[in-house]
Amino acid sequence: MITLNGAYVPDKALVGGKAWSIASMSALGLNVPPAFVITTRACMDYFSAGKIDGPLVQEIESGIAWLEDQTGKRFGGGPRPLLVSVRSGAAVSMPGMMDTVLNLGMTDQTEAQLAAEWNDAAFARDVHRRFLELYAKIVLRVDAVRFEPDAPPAAWREAIAAASGVPVPTDVRHQLLRAISAVFDSWNSARARRYRKHQGISNDLGTAVTVQSMVFGNLDHRSGTGVLFSRNPLTGEKQPFGEYLPRAQGEEIVSGSHTPGPLEVMSENVSDAMQELLRCADSLERFHRDVQDIEFTVERGRLYFLQTRSAKRAPYAAVRIAEAMVKEGHIDSDEALRRVSPDQIRLLLMPWLAEGAAANAPILARGEGASPGIASGVVVLEADTAEARAKSGDHVVLARATTSPNDLHGMIAAKATITERGGTTSHAAVVARALGKPCVVGCGVDALMGLSGKRVTVDGAAGLIYAGELETEIRREETEPLLSQLLAWGIERAPIRVLADAPTASPVLDLDLLANAEKPEAIAEALESLPPGGWVRGAIFSTSDAAVQAALRAGASVIVTYPRLPALLVAVQYQPAKN
Amino acid sequence: MIKMHELLHGLAIKKHATPGEIAPLIGTSEDEAVSLLDQAAKSGRAIAKDGKYVLTPLAHVALHYDYSRRCAELRDSVAFLAAYENFERINVELKTLITRWQTLDTAGTRLPNDHSNRDYDLRIIDQLGQLNERAEVLLGRFAGVLPRFAYYRTRLLAALEQAESGNIQWVSSPTIESYHTLWFELHEDLLRLLGRLRSEA
Numbered sequence: 168m169i170t171l172n173g174a175y176v177p178d179k180a181l182v183g184g185k186a187w188s189i190a191s192m193s194a195l196g197l198n199v200p201p202a203f204v205i206t207t208r209a210c211m212d213y214f215s216a217g218k219i220d221g222p223l224v225q226e227i228e229s230g231i232a233w234l235e236d237q238t239g240k241r242f243g244g245g246p247r248p249l250l251v252s253v254r255s256g257a258a259v260s261m262p263g264m265m266d267t268v269l270n271l272g273m274t275d276q277t278e279a280q281l282a283a284e285w286n287d288a289a290f291a292r293d294v295h296r297r298f299l300e301l302y303a304k305i306v307l308r309v310d311a312v313r314f315e316p317d318a319p320p321a322a323w324r325e326a327i328a329a330a331s332g333v334p335v336p337t338d339v340r341h342q343l344l345r346a347i348s349a350v351f352d353s354w355n356s357a358r359a360r361r362y363r364k365h366q367g368i369s370n371d372l373g374t375a376v377t378v379q380s381m382v383f384g385n386l387d388h389r390s391g392t393g394v395l396f397s398r399n400p401l402t403g404e405k406q407p408f409g410e411y412l413p414r415a416q417g418e419e420i421v422s423g424s425h426t427p428g429p430l431e432v433m434s435e436n437v438s439d440a441m442q443e444l445l446r447c448a449d450s451l452e453r454f455h456r457d458v459q460d461i462e463f464t465v466e467r468g469r470l471y472f473l474q475t476r477s478a479k480r481a482p483y484a485a486v487r488i489a490e491a492m493v494k495e496g497h498i499d500s501d502e503a504l505r506r507v508s509p510d511q512i513r514l515l516l517m518p519w520l521a522e523g524a525a526a527n528a529p530i531l532a533r534g535e536g537a538s539p540g541i542a543s544g545v546v547v548l549e550a551d552t553a554e555a556r557a558k559s560g561d562h563v564v565l566a567r568a569t570t571s572p573n574d575l576h577g578m579i580a581a582k583a584t585i586t587e588r589g590g591t592t593s594h595a596a597v598v599a600r601a602l603g604k605p606c607v608v609g610c611g612v613d614a615l616m617g618l619s620g621k622r623v624t625v626d627g628a629a630g631l632i633y634a635g636e637l638e639t640e641i642r643r644e645e646t647e648p649l650l651s652q653l654l655a656w657g658i659e660r661a662p663i664r665v666l667a668d669a670p671t672a673s674p675v676l677d678l679d680l681l682a683n684a685e686k687p688e689a690i691a692e693a694l695e696s697l698p699p700g701g702w703v704r705g706a707i708f709s710t711s712d713a714a715v716q717a718a719l720r721a722g723a724s725v726i727v728t729y730p731r732l733p734a735l736l737v738a739v740q741y742q743p744a745k746n
Numbered sequence: 747m748i749k750m751h752e753l754l755h756g757l758a759i760k761k762h763a764t765p766g767e768i769a770p771l772i773g774t775s776e777d778e779a780v781s782l783l784d785q786a787a788k789s790g791r792a793i794a795k796d797g798k799y800v801l802t803p804l805a806h807v808a809l810h811y812d813y814s815r816r817c818a819e820l821r822d823s824v825a826f827l828a829a830y831e832n833f834e835r836i837n838v839e840l841k842t843l844i845t846r847w848q849t850l851d852t853a854g855t856r857l858p859n860d861h862s863n864r865d866y867d868l869r870i871i872d873q874l875g876q877l878n879e880r881a882e883v884l885l886g887r888f889a890g891v892l893p894r895f896a897y898y899r900t901r902l903l904a905a906l907e908q909a910e911s912g913n914i915q916w917v918s919s920p921t922i923e924s925y926h927t928l929w930f931e932l933h934e935d936l937l938r939l940l941g942r943l944r945s946e947a
Contacts, residue, residue, distance in 0.1 A: 479852045572760070
């Protein structure tokens with residue numbers, strides 16, 4: 168057992184990823200809810216003993232004693248009961264490991280004490296219910312036990328016992344030991360074993376268990392919960408951006424049951440915590456050299472950091488942030504090229520409707536936008552027709568009632584797909600997104616068949632189908648300032664040359680002439696005939712990561728494609744397989 | 747002739763398939779698939795191009811009307827139908843999961859997943875593995891009635907293991923036998939056998 172007190176950052180192999188990141192935050196001086204970790208070594212002892220033995224029980228006890236000391240609360244007792252979360256953490260994250268149990272430490276008695284402490288009996292009851300639900304689902308592995316909402320917790324426990332055959336312990340220490348055993352046991356779940364076997368990971372590494380005290384953001388007006396991005400992840404502006412929900416728990420933001428407000432609310436309610444949050448966000452960003460997405464909770468005015476990680480970001484923001492970080496001296500241009508994905512560039516290079524272009528265009532059909540982008544073409548109703556007409560150079564839009572596997576080649580050939588039936592999770596939507604093509608679904612029964620032969624423009628984000636070919640605008644990688652900077656770095660750093668055009672006389676393996684160029688096998692086969700240092704050409708190299716990687720493996724020295732930036736990024740980010 | 751029906755059925759599910767791709771799907775040897783495809787091509791039911799086969803339009807229609815006769819027994823199988831009802835429920839979850847794989851919430855806005863967030867991807871692949879365990883139970887039940895369904899179990903697991911190994915295009919790429927490609931073919935297979943319409947709510 169190791170207490171994560173920030174004095175040092177323990178070995179990840181011993182404590183697992185979650186405990187390691189808690190320790191790292193503590194070591195940076197961030198206020199993290201107190202936690203201890205039962206190491207992977209204890210896990211292996213558990214397997215050889217077949218149970219949690221006396222010495223381990225002692226260690227867990229001293230961990231709990233430390234949490235009690237740090238928080239001034241008591242586990243399983245009043246006046247201020249301690250609740251904890253229990254989570255698994257192997258050195259390498261893998262499928263099949265146990266999910267997190269929250270609010271462990273709940274009994275009828277502690278519920279009453281928390282109701283008094285919080286002055287909110289309904290919330291205490293709700294926390295009790297959430298604990299029992301998670302315990303049943305995760306520790307006892309029973310799905311969907313029905314809880315009578317107005318029944319007392321004793322009835323909920325009975326329902327769980329009836330479904331699982333095992334009672335929920337009413338002693339908090341038994342709850343904790345059961346949860347810890349369940350984490351250890353999940354190391355040997357069928358899925359985890361299969362994964363390790365397939366990946367060649369040893370069965371002897373074991374998992375750690377992190378036990379962390381819970382904090383609550385809903386106790387009074389000086390409590391709340393939120394998310395802070397150290398820069399704006401939608402625009403890339405160097406300005407903290409976030410959301411704060413006073414008097415709320417984190418789950419309420421995630422579930423969307425409450426709409427959070429802007430950060431200003433936080434500076435009004437808890438300005439000290441806000442100042443500390445901004446200061447820490449800046450040091451976290453400097454430490455990780457990347458934009459951080461920080462989850463936090465304020466409990467009675469005191470700020471707690473729950474999690475920090477690199478922030479997801481919109482495509483334009485990704486480019487802007489990467490370049491700003493180079494200018495600010497956090498990273499070099501090589502790293503900037505690794506921070507932007509080829510897909511993000513492809514999204515940025517997609518056309519959009521020119522200002523005012525749609526103002527007078529009749530709308531022929533509307534549905535749900537399932538895959539963003541703008542495309543124009545003639546409407547055809549059959550996949551085979553779409554393929555044939557595309558081959559002869561026409562731009563087509565494939566319209567179907569719904570799509571089946573038989574329509575795939577038509578979707579590949581078409582500029583966009585539109586369907587009468589289906590939602591944003593339908594097959595057409597999934598395939599269109601995977602192909603990166605605009606798609607509108609659910610336009611209504613018989614809404615599209617009459618469009619056959621008409622020229623239309625599809626707006627895949629707005630879910631609209633306009634009459635006619637509307638004017639579009641596009642970014643150019645060589646003229647748009649942020650993109651041209653990235654392009655220059657890419658040309659300098661990529662392990663292969665990428666040209667927009669080839670001198671006509673140069674011998675080039677032209678994949679544009681290949682049937683089935685979208686099939687990885689077809690590309691691999693064609694590249695077999697490439698002489699060392701040969702040139703390859705094809706639109707596929709700007710749209711497919713795999714094609715560029717195959718060209719690199721085949722020893723090509725030049726790729727001819729346009730736009731160039733996606734291929735350059737793939738080449739920079741490519742790491743050849745070790746064997 | 748039963749084999750020929752199955753071959754045509756296989757071609758309806760997997761378009762532009764080679765004999766090697768069709769054989770395991772319909773539960774036959776590659777040699778037999780070659781000879782069946784040859785027969786189908788000679789009798790005008792399939793067209794060969796570059797060693798790959800597609801159904802002719804007429805064969806499509808004929809096949810469609812052949813199901814009710816060929817599959818009458820299956821359509822009365824309580825075990826098969828019960829497993830199918832369960833499959834439709836898991837199918838909804840699968841589609842939602844794949845959608846979350848492809849798009850993600852960024853500060854309140856839904857954006858295409860560019861797969862730069864490894865933790866997010868791993869979590870979804872973990873959930874796909876969870877779902878696959880439940881699907882394996884159903885595929886076992888289908889295979890109890892129609893043994894060739896064991897094919898999907900093997901292939902889905904192979905796609906999952908690819909995804910778990912970090913080859914993330916094996917989750918939903920439509921141009922390879924990704925998890926979603928196979929799942930979708932499995933769904934089409936069931937819809938055809940049972941004479942159901944695709945309901946895409």
